[in-house]
Amino acid sequence: MARSARRGRRDSQETRQRIIDAALDALKREGFTGASARAIAEHGGFNQALIFYHFGTVNHLLLAALDETSGRRLAAYQTAVEQAKTLPELLQTATRLYREDLAAGHITVLNELIGASLAYPELRPEIAARVQPWVRFAEDVIVQALAGGPLAELIPSRDAAFATVALYLGMQMLTHLNGDNTATESLFATGERVAALLATLQP
Amino acid sequence: MARSARRGRRDSQETRQRIIDAALDALKREGFTGASARAIAEHGGFNQALIFYHFGTVNHLLLAALDETSGRRLAAYQTAVEQAKTLPELLQTATRLYREDLAAGHITVLNELIGASLAYPELRPEIAARVQPWVRFAEDVIVQALAGGPLAELIPSRDAAFATVALYLGMQMLTHLNGDNTATESLFATGERVAALLATLQP
DNA sequence: GTCTATACTTGGATAGAC
């Protein structure tokens, strides 16, 4: 009995995960408009009604999907950044992570949900709460990277963090729109050059 | 007869304009999801079928709306920027224009349509074509503003233009998400300080 | 050019069998 209860719980967890994965896939491929319960269920190979049983509403599911992808991704960023503490190394790491995000569509999920939050205002605070850790993370990294350098007192870390996250979002949007990422790649290359220059001014 | 034909044409033009205005309003208030033919028609006080008579499909209408708002706005930017050629003046102008965009929701229209272009790929090139003039405009302004200064040879104008437009989009998204614009205001204030500093290094 | 009426499709959500 304990066994079957455990089994039941594990199956339930597995199903939840399958649903979340399918929702992420739908968001990345078809955007918010295409991430309907029917579309998600069909693509994931399960029944549509399961979404409502496990998540109540489609929007709840999409938030759970954002939660998961954002959390996982932030952890990956934190791990990666720990290895790179000089400014040039940091830029290289950022370039690599950015390419990963672009290829996997991680940021698309966020962009689509922010767009949808106009129609569904109740999503707004939920999404904002999931973006906040990113701004904080960016600020921590920036503080460390600029410490002792000339930019540290010129540019408040909070502003730099906000701008960084905004730039990330905007770049992904434009890159997706253009269908090629040459502009992004060129920008990162320039960023790496500037970082190298700034590093020569650091203590 | 000529008179009635003229009248007919003028009425038709007026109707088109009313529909476009209502579509812009819907996009700004409710986003792409809320900009349905029914919602647009109800809010604009006209019949739903008119949309299909004048624009064929809802998406065609939304593109026409983007066309109009983007064109008008770009003209306003060009006029405003002609008056300000030093870097600090330019930043002040940008701050003012940005506040206008934010309050009027001009960028929201673009963000929503970019988001929707995932679900409707045929929108992508259309939107891209309407964004391109902005990147070009940004590049022109940047070239003039940085001419002779130290940044001119450090940062390719193309990269700076792309980054500027991306930053604009991202800032609007995050500002809308947070529900307040203190972060943006702070960032612009920092931008003005940096611009003032850079101006002292210009010839 | 504009309106009414309507065909058709898709989507959210629930009831009830299994």
Next chain:
DNA sequence: GTCTATCCAAGTATAGAC
């Protein structure tokens, strides 16, 4: 916990009267 069947609301689009 999962599936089938179904209700209802909302959307796009068109035909045809005015």
